[in-house]
Amino acid sequence: ITSKARRTPDLLPRDIVARAIYTEVKEGRGSPHGGVFLDIFSRRTPEDIKRKLPAMYHQFKELGDVDITKEPMEVGPTGHYTMGGIRVDPDSQETRVKGLFAAGECAAGLHGSNRLGGNSLSDLLVFGRIAGHHAAKFAKATGAKGVDQGQIDEAEREVLAPFDREGGKNPFAIREDLMNVMQKHVGIMRNEEDLTAGLKELERLKEDVAKAGISGNRHYNTGWHETLDLRNLLIVSEAMAQSARHRKESRGGHARSDYEEMDKGHFSKVNTVVSAGGNGMELREEPLPPMPDEIKKVLEEDG
Template identity: 50%
Template sequence: MIGYDEWHYDVLVIGAGGAGLRAAIEASATGARVGVICKSLLGKAHTVMAEGGIAAALSNVDERDNWQVHFTDTMRGGQYINNWRMAELHAREAPKCVHELESWGALFDRTEDGRILQRNFGGHKYPRLAHVGDRTGLEMIRTLQDHGIHMGMEVHMECTIISLLKDEGRIAGAFGYDRQRGGFILFHAPAVILATGGVGRAYRITSNSWEYSGDGHALAYQAGAALVDMEFLQFHPTGMVWPPGVQGILVTEGVRGEGGILLNNKNERFMFNDIPPLYRNQTADSPEEGWRYTQGDRDARRPPELLTRDHVARCIVREIREGRGSPHKGVYLDISWIREKMPDAPGFIRRKLPGMYHQFKKLAGIDITKEPMEVGPTTHYMMGGVMVDADTQMSTIPGLFAAGECAAGLHGANRLGGNSLSDLLVFGKRAGLYAAEFASQNKAGKTDDVNIQSLADDAVSFFRQADGENPYAVMTALQEMMQDFAGIVRTESELLQAKESLIQFRQRARKVRVEGNREYNNAWHTALDLQHMIIVSEAITLAAIYRKESRGAHFRIDYPDPDPVNGKMNQVIRKGSDGRMHVESIPLKPVRPDLQQLIDEMK
């Protein structure tokens, strides 16, 4: 028999980013005993990479902003595939969550009269992002982890979950291992919250860190929960493209929010050439005039570079493909031009964008106060995930909750910048509250030792392979395949090729060979991560095949236009009784009449 340690909790939170920490704080506030699983070290969650700010209608910079405008911006950005109830709750509750974070010690940039400063961001009608320079995510994590520790949450660092456990159809706990020592751990809990983030590691070029292997999505799917919107994977328009070792590292939208412009190799602001009809004045003499006309006097400074991320990313790809890109297959992002307008431009840039200044100085040898950056699209954010109830965040499995990037619904077909951090706060809080309530009403279920032994034996089977591929080689090949065939621009033939390739990858991943022992063995960790990465890759591919239209972040060359029928459907993925992945189209729920009226009035 393979031994394991045991822990008992009322609420188990898997993931220690913004959503997981906020959920743990709220559950702890009810008196529940809360355990937090951290794949890396506490404070190293991917949330620290969120730079631009937290979207919330505080109305500190523009009094015209309110939750109704934020709601309609979110719905429009998501191409109306969103879960409208989640969009409503998010817009209504985000301001309170920001003030709550502030009361716990978060230090925001300030207006001259001392209020929280807000900046422009893509897809938001008014300046809405509360920020801390370009290090907002780091400030959020610092604040939440400090408050969470004082609330009494218990943290298991460098621990990875490999399976969720159920008893009579509801959650009973989770089974994982200690990444340092290699020992197995059984967690008993009547309520489990998935807050594991995204899936970016399944692609070669990504802004995501190594933890983002789709663990929560795959764990939920394997346990029988429904996934939704998995075709909607956001490619952030601006990631570093040079040098090769830093390719994909995020360049915050805050650069464009503070005045950065996009240029091709002809020094043209190409974004003016592809302004969507929604923002265009058809009678204007030029694209530039048309854009300024539609924005109005007070918003004339908002550049077309701040259109939604899916649109900007596709425009950049077009420039590169048509030969107008930069030397390293990107385009130029230039904020140094403001030196012409502002006497203290270098100081302004270093003050507003300290992270970006140091990032390019150290990694690329570029001073962004004097010269442009080279940027290109990078795999960034998964809009799809675990299907949850809008109010409680519970999945289709009783006792299993999800929040943050791991959950789906709020963002629809495309996430607006800044909505991710407020998403973590609003729905992390809700998940923690309702998970604790569920735990108080339900005792922990039973766990089957035979099943646990089987899970442990399966996990160590890679050490017993007589021969087999290196897990790193299989992972790299998978990333290359997904980048080429299921990336930012998709076609039926390439998606079908990806589907066939995944059959082979599944077989290869089960036969990888790991040497050595279980202590500090990164090859073993990669072999286990591969199982999750292949599940999410298949879900993305199948959902993309079934959605025969272009909408938001999902762009099909063979179906370049939105389809009214597809636009009223969600693609839901479940594990069938045959063990295979099944896709089902389900109709969107009708929008509540008062909210529909808001949408119609602001279209």
């Protein structure tokens, strides 16, 4: 940090650094494996590096035969945090499903368009406690409920179906395909063409997941777990891509090459909400709730 309380270029926020790496690679200045070189050995002693980054030192040494105390390492951007998430009531953390509560990274609303480093743990502890308190309160007031046997049978048929499709699509290959689609089309820098192409690819992957087959039994069957996870991953992926295409601006961690500026008008006043509809996902805008007086007061005092 400089004397003017500004970060030096090597300590810029992760989203800015990630976009800088993306630009270097796209313009042909990247490293051999599609990243950039990170040099820490010219700024720190070997002892410092081994003491502060022991896991990184051993990983690069053992897996890549790279000694980061003597030579630069190749790095590239990756997914770090999801700012969006499940809509919850801010006072109880209850979702739109009665009796279902969410907190932490899966819940939306706290970080806005970009998370400040270190806030995740505070988020989890504070709002996790609130969610637990209200969940216990709800359970105590509601009591045990019966479950319709027909729903149980239907759920069982659904989760066991992949065992009847032995010889079908490999779930691990589908997951890798999904990762590549999201990295290519819904990654660090987005645009209309890529997002539209990505959504088409996700439709193809839905068909692949419906054909995914596994073998073996239910004990520690990672292929089975992967198949079940893929359904949820596709839902989240589509919601992200749909929302990113709708929001025609750049804001925080959401950056578009065809809309590089932040919209200080319309999009600064609304949230994008995705929900299940009769014909797939439905997307709508909802006005941002007014800022509570106590928060306004804090901001005014800090300002």
